[in-house]
Amino acid sequence: MSPKATPGKRAEQALRKFHEEGAIGKAYDARLLRRLWPFVRPHASFVVISLATLVVISAINLARPPLMGDIVRQATARDARALVRDGVGLSLLLVISQLLGFVQMYTMQVAGARAMADLRRAIFQFFQRLRLRYYDRTPVGRLVTRATNDVDAVSELFASGALNAMGDVIALVGIVVMMLALDWRLSLVSFLALPLVLAIVNYVRGRSRAAYRDVRARTARLNAFLNEQVNGIAVVQAFVRERAMAAEFDAINSEYRDANKRGIYYEALLDASIEMVSTVCVASILWFAGLRRVGDHTITFALLVTFTQYIRQFFEPVSLLSQRYTLLQSAMAGAERVFELLDEKDVVPEAIEAAQCCPPGPPEEALALEHADFEYKAGSPVLRDVTFAARRGERLALVGATGSGKTTIASLLLRLYEPQGGSVRVLGRDVRGYDPHELRRLFAVVPQDVFLFPGTILSNLAIADETPDRARAEEALRRVGALELFRRREAGGKGDGLDARVDERGQNFSAGERQLLSFARAMYRDAPLLVLDEATASVDSDTEARLQRALEEVIRGRTAIVIAHRLSTIRSADRIVVLHKGRVVEIGTHDELVAKGGVYARLYRMQYAHEQAIAAERRLHEEAQVAAG
Numbered sequence: 001m002s003p004k005a006t007p008g009k010r011a012e013q014a015l016r017k018f019h020e021e022g023a024i025g026k027a028y029d030a031r032l033l034r035r036l037w038p039f040v041r042p043h044a045s046f047v048v049i050s051l052a053t054l055v056v057i058s059a060i061n062l063a064r065p066p067l068m069g070d071i072v073r074q075a076t077a078r079d080a081r082a083l084v085r086d087g088v089g090l091s092l093l094l095v096i097s098q099l100l101g102f103v104q105m106y107t108m109q110v111a112g113a114r115a116m117a118d119l120r121r122a123i124f125q126f127f128q129r130l131r132l133r134y135y136d137r138t139p140v141g142r143l144v145t146r147a148t149n150d151v152d153a154v155s156e157l158f159a160s161g162a163l164n165a166m167g168d169v170i171a172l173v174g175i176v177v178m179m180l181a182l183d184w185r186l187s188l189v190s191f192l193a194l195p196l197v198l199a200i201v202n203y204v205r206g207r208s209r210a211a212y213r214d215v216r217a218r219t220a221r222l223n224a225f226l227n228e229q230v231n232g233i234a235v236v237q238a239f240v241r242e243r244a245m246a247a248e249f250d251a252i253n254s255e256y257r258d259a260n261k262r263g264i265y266y267e268a269l270l271d272a273s274i275e276m277v278s279t280v281c282v283a284s285i286l287w288f289a290g291l292r293r294v295g296d297h298t299i300t301f302a303l304l305v306t307f308t309q310y311i312r313q314f315f316e317p318v319s320l321l322s323q324r325y326t327l328l329q330s331a332m333a334g335a336e337r338v339f340e341l342l343d344e345k346d347v348v349p350e351a352i353e354a355a356q357c358c359p360p361g362p363p364e365e366a367l368a369l370e371h372a373d374f375e376y377k378a379g380s381p382v383l384r385d386v387t388f389a390a391r392r393g394e395r396l397a398l399v400g401a402t403g404s405g406k407t408t409i410a411s412l413l414l415r416l417y418e419p420q421g422g423s424v425r426v427l428g429r430d431v432r433g434y435d436p437h438e439l440r441r442l443f444a445v446v447p448q449d450v451f452l453f454p455g456t457i458l459s460n461l462a463i464a465d466e467t468p469d470r471a472r473a474e475e476a477l478r479r480v481g482a483l484e485l486f487r488r489r490e491a492g493g494k495g496d497g498l499d500a501r502v503d504e505r506g507q508n509f510s511a512g513e514r515q516l517l518s519f520a521r522a523m524y525r526d527a528p529l530l531v532l533d534e535a536t537a538s539v540d541s542d543t544e545a546r547l548q549r550a551l552e553e554v555i556r557g558r559t560a561i562v563i564a565h566r567l568s569t570i571r572s573a574d575r576i577v578v579l580h581k582g583r584v585v586e587i588g589t590h591d592e593l594v595a596k597g598g599v600y601a602r603l604y605r606m607q608y609a610h611e612q613a614i615a616a617e618r619r620l621h622e623e624a625q626v627a628a629g
Contacts, residue, residue, distance in 0.1 A: 032335040036154070039115040039122070046111035053104040054167035060097045061313060062174045064090065069306030112158020116151055119338070123147045126342055132416045134346040136376065141224025146341045149219050153212075153334030156327050168317035168324075175314045179307065186307055189288050190314065193281045197318060200273045204266050205329075211262040213333040218256040220337070225252050263330070278315035282308055361428040366392040366529065366559040367413060373421035374408060382408050384582045385422070390559055390575075392427075397562045397570035399600060400579030406563045407448070410531045413561070415439055426529070444522035448534035448563075450514040452506030457486055458498035460506075460517060461524045469524075473498055476523040479554065482516045523554050530560040576600065 040047060071086045123146055135143075179187040229236065229245060236245055289304050361368050368389035375381045383405045390396040398406040411417050412424050415431045424431045431439055441464075452460050461476060462468030477483040477497065487497035506514045522530065532551070564570050571590045578586035578593065578600045586598050593600035 032332055032339065035339055036115070036119075036335065039118045040111060042118070043111040043114045046107040046114075050104050050108040050111065051166060053100050053107070055170060057097055057100050057104060058167050058171045058174060060093055060100070061171060062178060064093055065178070065306045065309035065313065067093070068309055069302045072302040072305045108158050112155055115158070116155040119154070120147050120151055123151070123338065123341065126344075126347075129347045130344065131346050131418075132411070133376065134344065139220075139224030139227070141222070141227040142220040143341070144227065145216075145220040145223045146338055149223070150216060150334035150337045153216065154331050154338065157331045171317045172314065175310050175317075179310050179314070182303065182307055182310070186285055186288065189284055190281055190311055192284075193277050197274065197277055200270065200277075204270045208263065208266040208270075208329045211259065211266055212330040213336065214259040215256070215263055215330070216333045216337050218252075218259045222252055222256050225249060274315065274318055278312070278318075281315070282311055285311060360430075361389070361425045363428060364391050365425065365428045366390050366394065367396070367427075367561065368425040369409065369412065369419075369422065370425070371422035372412065372419045372424060374405075374412060374417065374419045376417075382582050383412075383419070386579075386582070386584055387422075388577050388584055388587060390561065392559055393557065394574045395555055395560045395562060395572070397564065397573035397576045398579060399564065399570065399576055399603065401603075404579040405582045406579060407533055410445070410533055410561060410563065413531070414443060414445070442527055443529045443531055444525040444527040445531045446515075446518050446522045446533065450506065450511075450518040452502050452509070452514060452517065454504050455502055456498065457500050457502060457517065460502055461498075461521050463521065464525060470498060473520075473524055476520040479523055480516055480520045482513075482520060485513070485516070519554075528558055530555060530558050531563075532560065533563045578603075 067086055067090050071090065127143065127147075176187070179190065225248070229249070236242060285308060286304075289307075366389075369386050370389075372383055372386045373381065374383040386405070386409070388396075398409060400406055408417070412419055413426060413431070415424075415434070415436055418432075426434070426439060426442060453463070457477075458468050458470065458473050461473040474483065474497075477486060483497055485497075486500055502508070506517070509517070562570050562573060570576060573590070575587060575589060576593055577584055578598075580599050586593055586596065586600055588596065594604055595601075
């Protein structure tokens with residue numbers, strides 16, 4: 001990067017680097033095909049049937065040119081009966097060949113469709129095993145491309161018949177043998193074109209592979225950009241960035257178009273070159289046959305017809321091989337990307353033996369961090385030597401300015417991230433000794449940014465259950481005080497409210513309603529540990545009061561970690577942990593910390609003054625409305 005680069009240019013280059021695909025080393029087709037085999041193996045019977053049928057088709061095709069030559073001889077001899085017999089035989093061969101072709105292609109595509117479904121399933125399951133830090137540094141569109149476009153490219157191996165190359169090779173060997181048996185001199189004239197074909201294929205091979213690899217990379221970047229723009233369209237419109245985003249999309253789209261043009265160019269070059277060589281070869285045979293005919297009259301018209309048919313058949317698999325080679329390049333480029341993802345090591349680790357973890361905590365301990373250090377990015381610590389513990393049944397509040405590490409602590413407790421130093425314990429046991437699923441079943445979480453899935457209220461409340469419990473879900477809504485609110489959403493106000501529709505990301509609900517649903521989801525889970533991350537940050541005062549009442553009920557008998565900016569929501573906490581720049585600076589009750597006059601006391605005074613100002617403004621507004629009325 002130039003030292004004179006402007007901040008805007010540096011930001012643009014950083015964004016481009018974030019979206020661009022990383023360089024992939026040289027890949028060997030055999031290695032990639034071996035890695036695809038486990039997905040094909042369960043459906044190998046279809047592949048065997050397809051390849052066996054392909055061998056029969058190749059044998060039938062080898063019999064066609066001699067039969068056509070015989071038809072020419074019978075026509076020359078004017079033997080009508082033999083001509084009809086050979087014509088019927090040729091028609092039967094063609095019909096049988098077409099029927100077998102259907103069976104061959106159908107079985108191959110069935111095997112491919114099932115294998116690619118298994119591959120997509122493996123990718124999706126792998127997505128669920130990746131750590132959150134991997135998603136922090138990887139565009140979502142790139143990951144979507146892996147499971148869609150790249151797998152589709154691999155599926156072309158089956159859909160386009162690229163794996164039929166074995167039949168093409170068998171056909172080539174058979175054709176060469178038959179041509180040599182017919183006339184070795186004409187065969188040698190035909191084979192003179194092979195070095196030219198090999199030179200063309202060798203020229204196109206590397207360039208075609210690079211072009212299709214580039215297409216895959218540009219596709220991923222295009223998908224990532226589109227995903228960002230769709231999710232952030234409200235911000236784009238609010239800041240009038242439509243024209244700038246359209247210009248950036250045009251640049252990305254042009255790169256994608258140019259990469260495709262390069263791939264199409266090399267594919268067309270190879271196809272046209274093979275066709276040209278084939279035509280020149282046939283012309284050379286006719287020329288040579290004409291010389292032989294003039295000289296010694298040893299080449300009959302029937303032999304020439306048979307031989308030219310073999311030449312056409314000879315270049316047909318060569319042409320198919322070249323076409324399938326370009327498809328293979330695209331498929332291998334897609335396979336490279338897929339297996340690059342599946343080789344990613346940043347996955348959630350399995351539970352380790354308790355003896356390898358830190359010593360267990362005391363029996364009364366529910367949650368604890370001991371000298372924990374954490375950073376999302378190397379050199380930028382978020383937590384530094386954090387130590388505190390919560391007793392079973394205790395309500396512990398985490399307080400601090402934005403960026404002090406409160407939400408990060410919750411993520412460490414759930415083992416969504418791993419600390420770089422120190423230990424994290426849940427119910428007296430190091431989180432590394434838990435199976436991740438076992439650990440997370442101990443928690444109910446109310447996040448700050450509520451995510452709802454398309455479906456119904458019931459499916460979102462019972463998201464962890466395969467078979468939702470309607471009575472339990474209804475009770476959760478009732479305890480939140482939101483049952484009547486959501487019941488009104490059903491047609492005519494009928495039903496229990498659980499079947500009300502939820503659109504993508506819950507966009508048909510207000511922020512407060514989504515928060516209420518998140519709270520009810522935590523109640524439905526009924527876990528012994530509760531994490532409330534800014535649980536009342538997005539609701540109005542009335543809804544906050546409702547949640548506060550429900551909060552007292554749901555916390556009873558449970559250990560709770562309460563993360564809040566509004567200090568008024570945590571006054572009743574048993575203890576408060578105050579964080580500042582990633583460190584624990586104070587621990588105590590509300591009264592103790594206010595009396596201490598430290599960081600918490602300053603935060604409390606500022607917020608109290610702010611809340612008092614808002615309350616005074618609200619009273620003045622209400623008085624003005626009364627006076628106006």
